[in-house]
Amino acid sequence: MGTAKTEQIYIETYGCQMNVYDTQLVESIVCEAGHTLVNTVEAASVVMLNTCSVRENANTKVYNRIHTIRQAKQNQPVKIGILGCMATNFKSDLLNDPKLNIDFIAGPDSYKQLPSLIDNCYDSQEKPFDVTLSEFETYSDVMPAQKSGVNAWLAIMRGCNNFCSFCVVPFTRGRERSRSADNIVEEVERLVALGYEQVTLLGQNVNSYRDEHYDFADLMAKVSDVPGIRRIRFTSPHPKDFPEKLLHVIAERDNICNQLHMPLQSGNTELLKKMNRPYSKEEFLGLLDTARAIIPNVSISTDIIVGFPGETDAAFEDTADVTRRANFEKAYIFEYSPRENTLASRRYPDDVPKAIKNQRLQALNAIQKENRSQILLSQVGQVQRILMDQATTKKGNDMAGRNESDTIVIVPEAMATHLAVGDWLDVTITGATPLVLYGTPVNHE
Numbered sequence: 001m002g003t004a005k006t007e008q009i010y011i012e013t014y015g016c017q018m019n020v021y022d023t024q025l026v027e028s029i030v031c032e033a034g035h036t037l038v039n040t041v042e043a044a045s046v047v048m049l050n051t052c053s054v055r056e057n058a059n060t061k062v063y064n065r066i067h068t069i070r071q072a073k074q075n076q077p078v079k080i081g082i083l084g085c086m087a088t089n090f091k092s093d094l095l096n097d098p099k100l101n102i103d104f105i106a107g108p109d110s111y112k113q114l115p116s117l118i119d120n121c122y123d124s125q126e127k128p129f130d131v132t133l134s135e136f137e138t139y140s141d142v143m144p145a146q147k148s149g150v151n152a153w154l155a156i157m158r159g160c161n162n163f164c165s166f167c168v169v170p171f172t173r174g175r176e177r178s179r180s181a182d183n184i185v186e187e188v189e190r191l192v193a194l195g196y197e198q199v200t201l202l203g204q205n206v207n208s209y210r211d212e213h214y215d216f217a218d219l220m221a222k223v224s225d226v227p228g229i230r231r232i233r234f235t236s237p238h239p240k241d242f243p244e245k246l247l248h249v250i251a252e253r254d255n256i257c258n259q260l261h262m263p264l265q266s267g268n269t270e271l272l273k274k275m276n277r278p279y280s281k282e283e284f285l286g287l288l289d290t291a292r293a294i295i296p297n298v299s300i301s302t303d304i305i306v307g308f309p310g311e312t313d314a315a316f317e318d319t320a321d322v323t324r325r326a327n328f329e330k331a332y333i334f335e336y337s338p339r340e341n342t343l344a345s346r347r348y349p350d351d352v353p354k355a356i357k358n359q360r361l362q363a364l365n366a367i368q369k370e371n372r373s374q375i376l377l378s379q380v381g382q383v384q385r386i387l388m389d390q391a392t393t394k395k396g397n398d399m400a401g402r403n404e405s406d407t408i409v410i411v412p413e414a415m416a417t418h419l420a421v422g423d424w425l426d427v428t429i430t431g432a433t434p435l436v437l438y439g440t441p442v443n444h445e
């Protein structure tokens with residue numbers, strides 16, 4: 001029998017938006033079990049870190065954080081639990097390292113077990129853990145504890161079957177499974193009733209979304225039909241099986257943003273094969289041409305890895321070439337680091353020197369900065385609709401909103417006095433930096 005005491009729980013989230021969403025699920029589950037959420041480590045009797053394993057520095061950050069928490073709480077009792085991808089990937093290391101002294105562990109499909117895991121860590125001889133990966137768990141029966149704001153995240157599916165050779169997600173989050181479209185529509189209706197203006201649908205590979213009757217394009221149309229939802233975004237699709245039908249749905253619907261996140265990873269066809277990403281450089285560029293033909297003003301962003309095993313100068317030049325030609329509005333560029341359990345880490349030596357990886361990262365960032373500067377500069381003079389989402393920026397009392405491409409548009413303080421988070425505003429774009437736009441309200445005297 002557990003002690004079933006009421007805990008003060010503090011949760012910290014690392015990594016992707018899926019983890020941000022999962023933390024909201026966890027908050028809902030532990031509150032339902034009678035526990036209370038607190039905002040600081042100091043006030044907590046239980047600290048949970050919802051972790052990420054996608055990049056090496058994410059792991060290191062968590063290990064350092066565990067030590068800091070132990071130090072901060074050395075005179076107070078505290079239980080520390082690890083959730084998320086590191087829980088699945090490093091279960092034994094985490095449980096057996098006496099310096100870390102972790103009390104319990106829950107993988108991404110085991111959050112409903114958290115109340116009993118917390119309970120058991122007081123009186124069990126063994127440290128409790130559950131990292132079972134499920135073929136069915138979608139948490140469709142848990143309403144996430146959404147924070148107030150203008151955007152709500154909504155996971156439409158979990159897991160991934162693609163096994164890109166560098167990626168740990170299929171090992172830490174298990175196989176693909178989708179929530180039913182009706183259940184997703186119900187959640188969007190609830191979010192609208194709570195006052196959300198925008199929803200972002202999340203999945204590791206949304207092209208694989210399937211329920212009994214609908215594919216992802218159908219689901220987007222159904223979500224777009226929910227009365228009151230004014231902006232819909234989604235992430236991420238996969239270039240290998242991107243459906244043209246989805247491009248038409250985006251083009252036809254005003255409340256679906258003309259925005260695509262299309263992860264390139266590499267522009268070299270041979271390297272893409274080694275990455276187990278079945279498309280070529282030419283197919284990727286062709287897909288962008290098709291997208292731009294169907295949605296003329298579409299904003300395209302991407303993810304790129306530099307320094308994957310075997311990346312020669314010529315292979316890197318292919319990636320640089322695609323980066324120039326694709327005219328991405330945003331690119332998230334990372335240096336390769338081997339992830340435990342992945343095919344790449346077992347089969348391919350990490351043979352690109354760190355210094356070369358870094359040079360390539362800088363080179364791509366420079367190309368991308370030029371792309372983005374040109375795109376943002378070309379928008380000066382346009383009238384854009386923005387959704388205000390930040391009360392202040394670093395500079396005084398300016399306010400900021402986001403346009404359809406998700407770019408921040410700053411409205412200077414003098415013209416922002418009557419604005420509030422959640423307001424919609426038409427602005428004339430008056431200036432651009434490589435990072436943000438500046439705008440003044442249309443009709444401002």
Ligand code: SF4
Nearest residue numbers: 160162163164167169
């Ligand atoms: S599609 Fe590839 S990169 Fe994306 S989560 Fe799945 S395995 Fe990882």
